[in-house]
Amino acid sequence: MSAEKHSEHHESGGEHLPAEATGFFRKYILTYDHKVIGKQYLFTAFFFLLVGGGLAMLIRWQMAYPNQPVPVIGELMKGRFVFTPDGSIAPEGFIQLTTMHGTLMIFFVIIPILVGAFGNFLIPLHVGARDVAFPFLNALSYWLYLPAALIIFASFFVPQGPAAAGWTSYSPLSNLSGATPGSGWGQTLWLMAIFLLGFSSILGGLNFLVTIVKLRAPGLTWGRLPLVTWSQTVTAVFQLLATPVLASATCLLLADKLIGSTFFLPAHVHLADTDMSPTGGGAVLLWQHIFWFYSHPAVYILVLPGMGIASDLISTFARKPIFGYRAMVWSMVGIMGLGFIVWGHHMFVSGMNPVMGMTFMTATMLIALPSGVKVFNWLGTLWGANIRFAPPMLHALSFVSMFIIGGLSGLFMAATPVDIHIHDTYYIVAHFHYVVFGGTLFAIFGGLIFWFPKMFGRMMNEFWSKVHWAITFVAFNCVFFPMHILGEGGHMRRIATPTEYEWLQPLQPINVFISHSAFVLGAAQLIFLANFFYSMFWGKKAEGNPWQSNTLEWTQPSPIPYYNYDKIPVVHHGPYEYSLEHANGRGDWLPQNEPVAGNGSSGHGSK
């Protein structure tokens, strides 16, 4: 391949192709290619998906068979990590399991896949650029994520084990090193890892925003951007503005732990007989406010890119334009604006001023409106459509239906009087697993199968994709729907031994059913991973546009060449021109870089 002399600068005519990296190290390890960086994030996140999933299996064992030795693993790990000498899970170890399961899944799996993998891989392709605005910064973002991941992994192996104060890390449990095993080094390492990860996030958000604002191909106006890219834009704003507040929270808590300040310790907090804060002056609620100021936008980071992926998958496989493109964009912007002012709904029972409770309740209920608009628009897209039930579509449809359930349960907890009863119960656990697993993770599966040809030049096996989807969908609902019932019955979160509470004993058969379903659910994910890795090397070779989709990346061969586009494309319309007759004689789709036949220019698509 005759590449031009090395040049990092994009030119509209496409004459200056950058030189291809040579050698395994430059191509796959120390790379500046956004596509390879995206895969680096993906594979690292897959590792943590396995670890986090394994922790969930241990949690479910304990809930179904409290204090009974764990098969196989209990034998191997007797007396080590969270296990007692007889191989069962210790109560103080149990909260380490729940803490690390949540931490790993949120920070080291879902966000890296949505933003690090999909964002990196797709944004330059969708805006018609050769790479992001700052490729070096992009690589740096990954090389900040990896040490953070290593630090959090190392926290499993320090004396007394990893952090135990919940992924929410409330003070004083997280603050006082002797409070519980894991509150010492485990918690300190947790805080350092999260701080580093925050850096990675902020730089990534900055990079993506500059890319989308400045590097769009000629003709690609804001009104012609795919919804995947719009969702990444809104997510990048959250990352840029909310993550620094998490950074300041972790710095303050680290200061408390390492240099003896008392930001989050009121006066005279005692551990056994020792006064740990003689001067005090801090406030426990302060941690909660600063933490949730970031962590509520974080949950929108967890869901918005999935919404964008679902929109594009549904449009492609329903062969219809997305219903209400402008409303989809404005609803995402609305979610972004409202998302900054609702954090207090995590604190309704914390003892904060009830007037603030009312304020946050109102704002939270308002957020249901743009979310509802999006749901109706997905349904509107499907209405009257000739649906192709390919595996990505099965996952996208699961996203919509599971998100509806998760969103509805969210309305219940938005109402403060109701939340007083269901806060810190399994009702909440059901809600967020429905939106993050039932929503985002299904969107991730669908997106990975959909863009697999572009990433690896091959197709994932269709039969096993459908098998994985079917088992996951059924098992997922068997695991998480009954949790609504547990929560209503008063089953608290993060308790190690449900059977020691009298009012929970009648509910225990539900716990057993959930756990058995969870074991099936966990095992089924191995089917996806096997399919993924097998297909990478031996899958059916893919053509350029196997799904007949409109966005710019499908105009290129599979896998995408390292330079993305030999000529920077000129965009004529939005990406949702489907089911057209006589569209350039090709069938029922019209790529963005082709004008409508007969017209010199396009009148289709938004402005």
Add this chain to the structure above:
Amino acid sequence: MAEALAVHAPTHGAEDAHRAKLAMWLFLASEVMFFSGFIAAYIVLRNATPAGQNNPFNIENRHLSVPLATVNTMALILSSFTMALAVAAGQRGDKAKTSMYLICTILLGTLFLGIKGVEYGTKFSHHIFPSTNVFYGCYFVLTGFHGLHVLIGVLALFILAVGNERAVLRDMHSGGNTPMANPCAIECTGLYWHLVDIVWIFLFPLLYLL
């Protein structure tokens, strides 16, 4: 119409400069949020502390040197002025003036850090630490992170000044017209420096005066 939209791409320099400036403005927005977390903590904790003789937030209990901090404030404000002059000189292509103003800014920034060091030193020698009480916890964290940002700014300015001065010296010795330090880099560093100054304008009254 599409052809008209296929704009002739601007020169590489101008295009890069636009991206760099946008990136710096976005980064500054994230820095504002970062310091907002700390400032919000200070305000909340101060309001939550009951009034009384032993309130660590009382002016008389704070033992801070307002005169020293005033000198620091003047130094930073003046440094923002010299920074703006350096940016203007850079855009004019005036190598010598760019060096001069960059160096002035560095000196003023270093003066700020020196005075801060003296302040911290006197505190430590009087056994006043972040753990002493909640006011000092806030004081050390707020001024500590601010000081770290000043230090990073001074280092960035130092790198720019060295690069620019090399160009000046090369011209002096062998004539010719060596390219000076990148004016866009000077401008972006200038934006960062102004933010560091603005943060101090908030911290000074908050910690020392009010």
